Amino acid sequence: xxxxxxxxxxxxxxxxxxxxxxxxxxxxxxxxxxxxxxxxxxxxxxxxxxxxxxxxxxxxxxxxxxxxxxxxxxxxxxxxxxxxxxxxxxxxxxxxxxxxxxxxxxxx
Numbered sequence: 001x002x003x004x005x006x007x008x009x010x011x012x013x014x015x016x017x018x019x020x021x022x023x024x025x026x027x028x029x030x031x032x033x034x035x036x037x038x039x040x041x042x043x044x045x046x047x048x049x050x051x052x053x054x055x056x057x058x059x060x061x062x063x064x065x066x067x068x069x070x071x072x073x074x075x076x077x078x079x080x081x082x083x084x085x086x087x088x089x090x091x092x093x094x095x096x097x098x099x100x101x102x103x104x105x106x107x108x
Contacts, residue, residue, distance in 0.1 A: 005065045006091035006099055011075055011084055012043065012056040018080070019057035025078055031071040032061035033105035065090075067106045 013019050023035030039057030063071050
């Protein structure tokens, strides 16, 4: 695999227990090797023409490009937001041992 084959994928949700459920479900399904939860964070955004402010919890998933479509499908199904944030960022460098572990854990 090349470095661009590994991804971090970010989503947010409005409660810590929802973040935990999303993280555990993705790792259990092996569509992510790991998920980190942080928060609360304050999100400011426009929704249906209004400026909104909300407390949210971020979930950062570690996965491979080959598992991204399955992770996105999982998040779309499991998430309760109408339009959940799902943003993938390529990993351009990383520890070889960690990236090998990531591959093993998402091998299915």
